Amino acid sequence: MSDLSSTTSTPAASTSSSSATPSDTSSSGLTRTPGSRVSGTSSGSPSTLRTEHGTTTIADNVVAKIAALATREVSGVAELGGSVSGAMAGVMGRITGASSNEPRTGGVGVEVGETQAAVDLTLKALYPASIHEVADAVRQNVRDRIESMTGLEVVEVNIAVVDLLFPGEQTDSEDLARPSRVE
């Protein structure tokens, strides 16, 4: 649980997208070089579609939340994010007062261009699901949801499976995200 670095490397390498170049298969799914993977990237600006009747902008945050929700829709995904990001999200949620029904985007990294998006996910799988099948299902669902909802083409979905949780164990770090345990 505590030794994330050793649990990361093997599953990340085995489940990374086939379109990814070896250099993309970094141990942390969240390190990325801006502008390198999607076309039409203009240094972190959100996806903008210009028409004769005005522009439409989709914030990166929106793409990240869609990816997070799409990931959680797959059974076999215990939770998104590593221990650190989960704990941080819980602490930050307490500080900022973010409500627990907001979709959390810890463990999700996105790079969004004008017409394309790339997604990096860090997740924990639920024992005894097949990690390959979960990764494939997540990749498919994230791609489908982002492409159908935003119209962006998803060029890659990199998945790092950093931990395996047993049924009953998965609520542990969720406790941190709860705003209050008393009514």
Add this chain to the structure above:
Amino acid sequence: MSAVSLSLAVARAAESAARATAGVADLSGGAIGEYSTYGSGERVSGVRVRTGDEPSVGVRLVVEYGRPLPELVDELRSRILADVTPLFGREVPVNLEIVDVTTQAEGQQATAGELGAGRAVKADRGALTWQS
């Protein structure tokens, strides 16, 4: 019609068009309501109207998870254009910004159902936080 009341009328029309569009959860005026239109002691949050030489309407939206956004923005843009074109006397650009996405309570339950009872309880807590 003075410039102030024109922008307020346009902002109200744009707001009601947005609220009538399926898939729009809310309008977002930003953390301190900076993205708003003011007039006659009233504020329309999430809508910014420009009058003058280069008139335009800007709307910041929070959408619900599920509906394809290209379809949503097409519908919303047509609704807004239909309502504000008579006010301006001509077609103006309608700029839409999708700043956030949210899930409805029922969407949460559907997600929770697939993830087990633990999260369903959490969804109930989330729905009830307004009481505290």
